[in-house]
Amino acid sequence: MTTVALFTLLFLCLATGLPIALSLGFASITTILLFSNDSLASVALKYFSTLSEHYTLLAIPFFILSSVFLTTGGVANRIIRFAIDCVGHIRGGLAMGSVLACMLFAAVSGSSPATVAAIGSIAIGAMVRAGYPETMAAGVICNAGTLGILIPPSIVMLVYCAATNVSAAKLFMAGFIPGIALGLCIMVAIYILSRIKNYPALPWPGLKQLMSSLASASGGLMLIVIVLGSIYGGICSPTEAASVSAVYAFFVAVFIYRDMGPLKGVPWRRPGEGGGAMLLRNVGAMLAAFPKSFADKEVKHAVLDGAKVSIMLLFIISNAMIFAHVLTTERIPHHIAELITSWGLPSWGFLIVVNILLLIAGNFMEPSAILMIMAPILFPIAMQLGIDPLHLGIVMVINMEIGLITPPVGLNLFVTSGITGKPLTWVIRAALPWLLILLAFLIFATYVPVMTTFLPEYLDALKGYK
Numbered sequence: 148m149t150t151v152a153l154f155t156l157l158f159l160c161l162a163t164g165l166p167i168a169l170s171l172g173f174a175s176i177t178t179i180l181l182f183s184n185d186s187l188a189s190v191a192l193k194y195f196s197t198l199s200e201h202y203t204l205l206a207i208p209f210f211i212l213s214s215v216f217l218t219t220g221g222v223a224n225r226i227i228r229f230a231i232d233c234v235g236h237i238r239g240g241l242a243m244g245s246v247l248a249c250m251l252f253a254a255v256s257g258s259s260p261a262t263v264a265a266i267g268s269i270a271i272g273a274m275v276r277a278g279y280p281e282t283m284a285a286g287v288i289c290n291a292g293t294l295g296i297l298i299p300p301s302i303v304m305l306v307y308c309a310a311t312n313v314s315a316a317k318l319f320m321a322g323f324i325p326g327i328a329l330g331l332c333i334m335v336a337i338y339i340l341s342r343i344k345n346y347p348a349l350p351w352p353g354l355k356q357l358m359s360s361l362a363s364a365s366g367g368l369m370l371i372v373i374v375l376g377s378i379y380g381g382i383c384s385p386t387e388a389a390s391v392s393a394v395y396a397f398f399v400a401v402f403i404y405r406d407m408g409p410l411k412g413v414p415w416r417r418p419g420e421g422g423g424a425m426l427l428r429n430v431g432a433m434l435a436a437f438p439k440s441f442a443d444k445e446v447k448h449a450v451l452d453g454a455k456v457s458i459m460l461l462f463i464i465s466n467a468m469i470f471a472h473v474l475t476t477e478r479i480p481h482h483i484a485e486l487i488t489s490w491g492l493p494s495w496g497f498l499i500v501v502n503i504l505l506l507i508a509g510n511f512m513e514p515s516a517i518l519m520i521m522a523p524i525l526f527p528i529a530m531q532l533g534i535d536p537l538h539l540g541i542v543m544v545i546n547m548e549i550g551l552i553t554p555p556v557g558l559n560l561f562v563t564s565g566i567t568g569k570p571l572t573w574v575i576r577a578a579l580p581w582l583l584i585l586l587a588f589l590i591f592a593t594y595v596p597v598m599t600t601f602l603p604e605y606l607d608a609l610k611g612y613k
Contacts, residue, residue, distance in 0.1 A: 149477045152182045153470075153479070154174075156174035156177055161511060167513055167516050169466070171470045172466040172470075174470065175470045176469070179473060190469055203305050203315050203386060206385050206389035207389075207460060207464075210256075210257040210258075211453050211460070212393040212397075213257075213392040214257060215452050219400065219445070219449045219452075221404050222400070223268075226252055226266075226368070228360045229357075229363070230245070230248035231248075233357065234247055236348055236350060236352070238346065238347075239341025239346045240349055243334045245274065246333050247334070249266050250298060250327070250330040251364075253297070255374075257295065257300045259296045259558070259559060260292070262294065262295035263563060264562050266291075267292065271284045271563075278346065281567065281569075281577075285563050285566075285569070286580060289559050289577065289578040290333065290552060290559075290584070292563075294329060294330055294548075297325060298322060300388070300389070301322060302515075303515065307518050307522055307540045310523055311526045316385060319378060320379065321600065325545070325592055325599060328598065329584075336581070366399045370399075373388075374392045375388075377391065402433050402436070408443045411445070467515070470520055474524065488531060497528065497529070498534070501529075501539075501542065501543070504521065505543060506549060509546060509550020518547070525539070537600055538600055542589070549586065554571070554575055563578070
């Protein structure tokens, strides 16, 4: 009875258009009041215990703030220029370079909508001007932007880790190879289509230009080395690395690239200025500008935007945790696990059920909420069937990628619509052909777990050998 009441209330709230966070909270509290022996005091206890039990969630605001600084600044522009210089000379290279830029920006932002917004606002128009159909340009960016939650560091991965107590560092490692593989799959599809449709290739820029664009983008790309290197090297936890990334992104945007803050527009070198004089002048300028930067309008606006996104996401997660608390208190995951186990499904059959459930849920709910609800239910069953928790996590994340580009609530569709100025139905038609690549990759990743588990196991073995 409690199970039926909980899910019926949730679906009724969603059907009336109530926001997902309020729907989860209302369904949970109403169920506790009317259908459960639990008390409302357990809700308060759950909120407080979350602070100590889910330390990993503290990384989310820092990664979001880092993403906002990089998106607001000119990091995306420099990454796109470097990516196009790398592959632009290949047939269809401008589109392939846009995908590579999405992969690189994903590794510094951890957010799919941020990746689509930062890269798409520049790349879609550039592809159209170069002779690509606008539907192809929008479809490629809309789909490639989903790599923002598969290539580490990923905010969605952190949510899965909080729901299942899986190591965030290991899950980041597990997502590295699948993220690169999916990006390469999209690039191969672009190359094949470009050969058929005779889409243009850019001239080879030369090694000097390539090194110049790499140097220009290195300020942003170094964030990948700092965050992932510190996590995999055992120097920082993911939460500590996230806080470092926020500070570094602020420093790069304000003092290195100078796209915002009191030094905006101030050149590094003046005409005829020597190296020593340039260094002294810039050090002095940065020291003088440091206290002023916190009062700068653009910096404060970036922090405010990051706070808004963080509050929205954490509000969804907190209500999803209350929902998961009701599930656990009423032993609903236990009963569902017994039911599915009684079917006698093998592990591959269970993974089919997982994919179907998540693909359906992705049409109606935000990824973080889905993971907070579904992971506590599916995780114990997967463990009984011997499925690796890292493999299950990556499969769930890929499903969340697909959910980001399926209507009616696919966030990437809305972001792409805002960039192109086209209606949502047009964006859906543009993204649909490329969505087939993600679906095919989901099937491959589901039944080839070694792609997910190889890197974490190899690094663990390497540490053991040392």
